[in-house]
Amino acid sequence: MCTAALLDASLATAADGSGPLSADPLSTWQTDGVVWSLASANGVVYVGGTFDTVRPPGAAPGQKAVKRTNFAAFDAATGKLLPCAPSFTGLNHTVRAMKASPDGRTLYVGGSFNSVGSTRVANAVAIKTGDCSLSADFRPAVSAVVRAIDTTADAVYLGGDFNRVSGQVRSRVAAVEPKGPLLPFKADIDHPVRALSAAPSHGKVFVGGDFDSVNGRSDHALVTLDARSGATLLSYPGWFSLQASVKAIVRDNSRFFVGVEGHGPSILEPRISGRLTNGTMVWKDTCRGATQALVPFQGVLYSASHAHDCSDTPGGFPESGDRQHLMAQSMTDRSIFHWFPDTNDGMGEGVGPRALAVEKGVLWVGGEFTKVNGKPQMGLTRFGSRDTGAPKVPALSLGATQPGKVTITWRASWDRDDAALTYKIYRDGKLVGRKTESSAYWDRAQMNYTDSVKPGSRHRYTIDVTDGTNTSRKSAALTVTVPKAKAKSRTAGGHR
Incomplete structure (x- = not known):
């Protein structure tokens, strides 16, 4: 008899009555390099990273390649490659962060690049989603790589390695008006920012990364800042190991969720849920295996990681020598659903998936993997609601x-x-x-x-x-x- 506490994806449901998507991947285009970021708006999924070409589903490397320099766009529902194809170039050129405006009309893009097509820029630009043209208004000069972006109706928040924006001191985090001018928001952070989540109705911005000091006081990996001034509102002592950093922050209407990466052996690398109102912890899982990205959808928290020991979390799995790269959890109580599509570690740093986005009911996954569910698939995949995979027949x-x-x-x-x-x-x-x-x-x-x-x-x-x-x-x-x-x-x- 099976003794594991399994939360069957076909039986267990989220708070709104839904459950995880199918674990069977949909037909998806591929990249020839790493996908670092995904964003979505108006039925389109935007893919950013370090790649030179994309190729159709099933094509082997080098076959049927279509030129796309670090940026591509796809129809979210059909997976069709779209003509929107600005080229991001420059020394160490890569797209690391993207986020659409709340109205979906503008896509903000950050990374390490100094040109978009023939236009000179400095690590951050805006693209009009309607015609895929470069916005002439949003041209902040960011002194180093941008790793995180979040947007509100009034501000575009940037996080990364930089120390100046538009000629003014901004240490690893900044806020810019949607039309371009730098905002007064200012915080002094000692090491890179890797994740941002703004909660404008609460007047807060959640900031995560590698840092140990914020605004002159000891604050490790996660802080909440005032959305206008950048002053520290909340700290989170004891939430993480000192060898951990925050790689992902997302939220719904009442809670925020944090993904953690550890640096060293036997470090817990959990997902954590907290209350937006006061920052108190709601739950924390016990998994090991660095979390790179999170996305909430219909009461389910999807994560990209390489989890390898979740034995003390309901529905979780023991250490077995395998790394599970994609997971689904209940947003209310941390329980892990029986939803186990998987990638390999892949190329580059061997992390596997690095970015998640949901659009039109489809979960898109990007990263450095080269296989999905054991079959060749490079850089990009996606999952919908239709269950198409039969279990493997056993031998008698x-x-x-x-x-x-x-x-x-x-x-x-x-x-x-x-x-x-x-x-x-x-x-x-x-x-x-x-x-x-x-x-x-x-x-x-x-x-x-x-x-x-x-x-x-x-x-x-x-x-x-x-x-x-x-x-x-x-x-x-x-x-x-x-x-x-x-x-x-x-x-x-x-x-x-």
């Missing part, structure tokens, strides 16, 4: 025979987005039994079925397995000859 073995009885055995299969699977057993092509069992890739029980048949008969057994939507092919047949009943011995009679 003979457990035992006796006159009139046959016991067949098999190891439980597992499915990436359904824990409970139903196994159907066939004798000579006729369905004779079924069993339902929950399983996961780290917890697969040995199962059996005992069939009653005529002594001395011969039969062919097969099995298939279904997740309720998709059914595997039938297994290879197991042929069994049933023993005959033993003849009763006769006792000789006689006279005394």
Whole structure:
């Protein structure tokens, strides 16, 4: 019997009645390099990173390549490559951060680049989403790489490695008007900022990164700043190891969520939820394996990481030598859903996925991976609501025979987005039994079925397995000859 506390994606639901998306990837274009950032607006997903070309689904590296220099745009629903293709170039050229304005009319882009097409810029620009043209208004001169962007109706917040913006001192974080002028918002942060999330209705900006000091006081990895002045409003002592940094911050209407990366062995690298109003912790998971990106969708918190030990979190998995790169959790109580699509570590730093975005009900994933669910797929993939993958059919073995009885055995299969699977057993092509069992890739029980048949008969057994939507092919047949009943011995009679 499977003992793991599995939260079946087909049974467990989020607060609004929905659950995780399918773990079966949709047909998706690929990049020839790392995707660092994803953003979405008006049915379009924008892809930024360090790459020279993109290629169609299924194409091998170098085949059918289409020129796209560090930036590409796709239809979110169909996955079609769109013509929007400004070229981001310069020394160490890369796009590291993107975010659309609240009205979706403008896409703000940051990174390390000094030209967009033939236009000279300095690490941050704005693109009009309507016609994919470069905005002439938003041209702040940022002195070093921009790693994080968030937007409100009144401000564009930038975070990164820089110390000056538009000729004025701004230490790793700044705010610029949507039309370009620098805002008074100012904070003194000692090391790079890697994540931003503005909460304008609360007058706050959540700032995460590698830092240890903010505004002259000791504050490690995460602070909340006043959205207008940049003054420190909240600190988070004890939330993280001193060897950890914050790589992702997202929020909904009442909570914020933080993704952590550790630097060193045996460092917890959890996801943490806190209240927007006062910054108190709501929950914290116990996973190891650096979190690179988060996105909330319909009550589910999706994360990109390389988690390898979540054994003390409900629904989580033990250390097994494998790294699980994509996960889904309940936003209300940290529980991990049975949703396990996966990538490999890939190229570059070997991290796997680095960016997430949801648009038109489709989850887009970008990073440095070269495989998804074990099949070649480079840099980019996406997941929708349709479950299309059947569980792998198990192999049958003979457990035992006796006159009139046959016991067949098999190891439980597992499915990436359904824990409970139903196994159907066939004798000579006729369905004779079924069993339902929950399983996961780290917890697969040995199962059996005992069939009653005529002594001395011969039969062919097969099995298939279904997740309720998709059914595997039938297994290879197991042929069994049933023993005959033993003849009763006769006792000789006689006279005394």
